Each structure stands twice: as C-alpha cells, then as structure tokens.
Amino acid sequence: MKTLTIKLTGPLQSYGNEATFSRRTSYHYPSKSAVIGLIAAALGYRRGDLRIKRLNELKMAVRIDQPGRTLTDFQTIEYNQKNGKRSLSYRDYLQDAVFVVAVAGEDQQIKLIETALHHPKFQLFLGRRANVPAGLLVTQVFDEENPAVVLRQYEWQAAKWYQRQQRQPKYIAEIIADADLAKANLTTFVKDNVGSFSQDHRWHSYRTIISMDVELENRQYHGQDTSHDIMANLEG
Template sequence: MSVLLLRLAGPLQSWGATSRFTHRHTQVTPTKSGIIGMLAAASGLRRTDPLTELLSLDFGVRIDQPGQVLRDFQVARTLDGRDSMPLTNRYYLSDAVFLVAIGGDQALLEGLHESVRRPHFPLYLGRRACPPVAPISLGVHPGTVDKALRDWPWQAAQRLRERGELTVPLEVVSDAPPGADVTETLPDQPISFDPAHRQYGWRAVVRTRIVVPNPDGRPPALVAPSRGHTPADHDPLASL
C-alpha cells in the first residue's frame, strides 16, 4: 500500500458533518467526506459523477495544531435590499494544522497527487471562504496510513515547534480496521455529492494518542511554563 500525505493549514477551516440550515458547525478534524470532495474537485469530477475509485481509500488525520473554534454571525439581504435572509451562525477552526493520510493503490494516489498540485477546480479547506496557505500535497510514500501518521515530522507552526519540548503528544483519528475497538461513528462517509440527492454513510473511527519527535524543541527544563502556572521544581525563596 502507498500513502498520499496532505498538509491542511490556513487562517480558517470548516469541516461540517451534521450541519443544517442556519447553524453550520465544524468538526475539530477534517471529515472524510470533505477530503474526498477536495480530491474529486482536484480531479475535475462533477458533483453528479460517481466516486467509485475514491470511496475505497483509507483515511486518517493527525491533529498537529488544534486551533480555536470561531463563530461567525452572518446577516444578509437580497440584492435589492428588500428582504432579509435567515440569520446564520457559522463555525470555523482558526489557525489549525492537520496532517491527512490517504491510503490506496499507488497509481491512483500518484494521479491524485498531480491533480492536487494542478487542480481542475479551486481547492478549499471545507468551505469557499477557507483557502489553504501553502501547497497541500506532501507527495506519495510507501507504507500504511498508521505508519505515515506516526513517522511524518510534526507540521505545526515554527513558533510552536520552537516553544515545545523534544517530543509532543498528538491525537490521530483514522478509519477503524476490522476487529478494532471503535471509538465512535461519524456520518461523513460519502456516497454521492449529487445536489439532488446527497448521500452519506456512517464511518467507524478510532482515536489514538501518539508521540512524535520535535527536532526544534527544547528540554523540559528550558520550556517556558504555560501562563498562570509555575514549574513544579521552582522555589521562589531558594535564593534566601
């Protein structure tokens, strides 16, 4: 098996799974339906086209920089200004970075890599208001989704890597393999993006914690403490 790695970073991201009407929520990690939709757009597929090749891909995501959830309260009117549109609350992830691993046939992934580099349609991080800040694809590599997410370098912003320790714990959310203890199920398994009849199925996922090295980090004794906390070994009266 081969793995296509994607780095998702931008000022805003939004990955909806259950939102309807005037409240558009976001998941705290990219959804499988959102990533499959991105790959389909890069490949030039229309919403009514079948997703046959893409539906069998394995999927996993590592939260390298969680970001913060923001609420955008939107008020809109018709073009002539006569009528008000429904008030909406839209939620976004600000300043987040994710490493996404897509597992499958090497030839298919190589084609997707080229499509992401030169997309047929513009690519967004969940919504059109959320463009990426850098090239998305990190290339195709041998191995499995699990191995790639454990071995690939930490993708957080440079300022965070320099402030961190020599190792950092990260959360991984991936497709549950057969026989695994399922952590939860999410309604983000795409079946069809046809606007006339969109279909999604439930996806079993596993959440795990891993530890990755941080070459830019510092030993624990040199890491600045979090605001409002003091290191356990600090004695303010020691000099007296």
Template sequence: MSVLLLQLAGPLQSWGSTSRFSRRSTEAAPTKSGVVGLLASALGRERTEDLSDLAAMRFGVRVDQPGTLLRDFHTAHHFTTGEAAPVSERFYLADAVFVAGVEGDGALIDELRQALQTPVFLPYLGRRSCPPSRPVYLGVREEPSLLEALNQERWHAARWYQRRRRNEHQVELEILIEAEIGDGPVDNLRDQPVSFNPLHRQYRLRGVHRPPRARVANPAARPVHDPIAALGSA
C-alpha cells in the same frame, strides 16, 4: 502500501458533518467527506460524477495544531430578489494545521498526486471561503500502513506554535483513523460520502478509531544542557 499525505493549514477551516439550517458547526478535525471532495475537485470531477473509488480509500488525520474555535454570524441577500436570507451561525477552526492521509491503490494514488500538483479546481478547507495557506500536497509515502505513515511524518505545526512548546523535545499528536475490524473503541461519524449531487447528497456512518498518539520530535525544543558533559571535556 501507497499513502498520499496532505497538509491542511489555513487561517480558517470548517469541516461539517451535521450542519443543517441556520447553525453550521465544524468538527474538530477534517472529515472524510470534506477531503474526498477536495480530491475530487482537484481531479476535475463534477458533483454528479461517481466517487466510489475515492470513498473506498482508507482515511486518517493527525492533529498537528488544533486551532481555536471561532463563531461568526453570516448574513446574505438573494441574488435576484434582494430579499434578506435568514441569519446563520457558522463555526470555524482558526490557525489549525492537520496532516491527512488516504491509503489505496497505487495507480489511483499517483493520479491524485498529479491532480494535487496541478488541480483543475482550486482546493479549499471545508468551505469555499477557506483557502489553504500552504501547499496541500505533502507527498506519497510507501509505508506498511496509513497509521504508520501518520506516525512517521514530521511535525507540521507553525513555527510559533512549536516554540510555544519548546520545553518538550517530543510532542504527542492525536490521530483519528478509519476503523477496521478488531480496532478498540470506535466513534461513529456521518461523513462517508456516497454522492455529492446537489439534488440528493448522501452520506453514511463511518467508524473512527483513536489509536495511541503519535510521538514526534519538536524542532523548536530547547537544547539539552548537560553540565556533567562540560566538566568531562575540560
């Protein structure tokens, strides 16, 4: 099965699923609608174009570095009249790193691979004011499943964050993956995109499953000190 992996890292990210009016919240991890939008823009698709092929792919995300919730007050003025717009409260994730993946048809995955390497429209992390700080494209993995690919991928947290956990030789990372029939407890999130048309955006509910956490090696871990081994070599 072909799995496309993306690295979502930047100073700020914001992935809304219930944002309305003057309060613009963010989920704790990237949403499917946000990532599908990123892929569609890389392909050069207009907001009014069909996105059913992208929406049909199975989506999952691994939390490599959860980041910190940040609140900002946003002010703006109307472009033509100069009138002040209502003050809005906006939330972001600062210094977060995620590994997102989509699983689908090999031809579509290859098309997306090429698009991410030479995108038509520049990618952003949920909002246009949130550019990525690293290349988004991580690679295509041929794994039995999306879950296996997320479990096997190395840890992409920032080096300073890895050093903060240097006493741990293995770290556990949360995974949120699109639920399938037979999965255990499932959360519902309204981030299954139907249309990005600005005149009538549409989203459906999507089941999100939290499987056992991935266990990955920490490259910044302290070396293991074994005094018995030193005595044996003397």
C-alpha cells in the same frame, strides 16, 4: 498499495458535522467527505460523477498537528428581497489549524491523485469554498499501505511558532483513522462517507473510526524541560 500524505493548512478551515441553515458547526479534524471532495476537485470530477463514490475505498487517517482555535462567524442573510425577510446564521471555522491527512490506495491511483493535487482542474478548498489552502499543498508518497503507521512516523508539521510555544521536547498529537487500520478498545461512528455531492440530493453514510495518540519530536525545543511539580518541591 502506497500512502500519500497531504498537509492541510490555511487561515480558516471548516469540516461540517451539522448543516442546518441557522447553525453550521465543524469537526475538530478534516472529515473523509471533505478530503474526498478535495481530491475529486483536483481530479476534475463534477458533483454527479459516479467515480466520486469509489474514492470512499481509499483508506484514510488524519493527524492533528496544530488544533487551531474555533472562530464563529455571525451572518444576517436576506432571503426574500421583496419583503425584506432576514435570517440569522452562525458558522464555525478552525483558525490557524494544521492537519496531515494520509490516504492509501493502489500505486497508480495514488500517483494520479498526487499529480492532480499539484495541477488541480477545479479550485481546491478546505471544507468550504471560501477556505483556500495557504499556498501549494505539501505532499509525500510512502511505500506503506497503512496510513496510520505513516502518521506515527511522519515529522511534526505544526508552525514553528506553535512548536516553540509548547516548550516541551515531545508533543502528543491525536490521530483519527479508519477503524480497520489499528487496534483500539473503542470505536465511533461518523457520518462522512460520501453518498452524493449533488446539490439536489446530498447525502452521506456512516463509517467506523478510532482515535489514538502519537508522541512527536519537537525540533524547536532547545532548552531544558520547564515543567515542574510544585507539590514535590514543597515536600522537599
């Protein structure tokens, strides 16, 4: 078993956790279905390909290196040209976010996925078709079968301007992982295992996840810690 890391960054990303016509929100991190969709597109799997469902067996963890900001796009959609009927739609995006996804599988499978991500058969996008990656994907393979362990040790991938902005020697990042990858007191169910990407009958099933924090070194920090306790100063 090996683990492949994929850096996901772009002007806009969106990972839907609610898909109604009038409102489409986003998780604050890449969903497993979105990552599987990215990999499936790279491999050249079409929506009805049965091999897509088997990609659910990949173990996955995501680290939020740069949360970004939520951007809401307001759209007016004309769905009946004959009578001019229109509908309003709000769609949320993550702006300037950076994530590191780690997926683990059999050695040959991971090698195949990494090669495909750099030579994709279909267009790659980050959650929605219009959200293209910011250039070539940055990937790396590790001889470690646990993605959560890899992300605990992997160098912080946020933009340099964001790292400088933190003004601290350490940064606390959140990791969201499959529940069996680490011990945790609290688990949560999310509906992002792929059942089918078919446009006629798209559906997902639940998986169990955990959330944990990891302390990362800020290589852009070169000064003294500027944080201070004003109450402690008054007491002195």
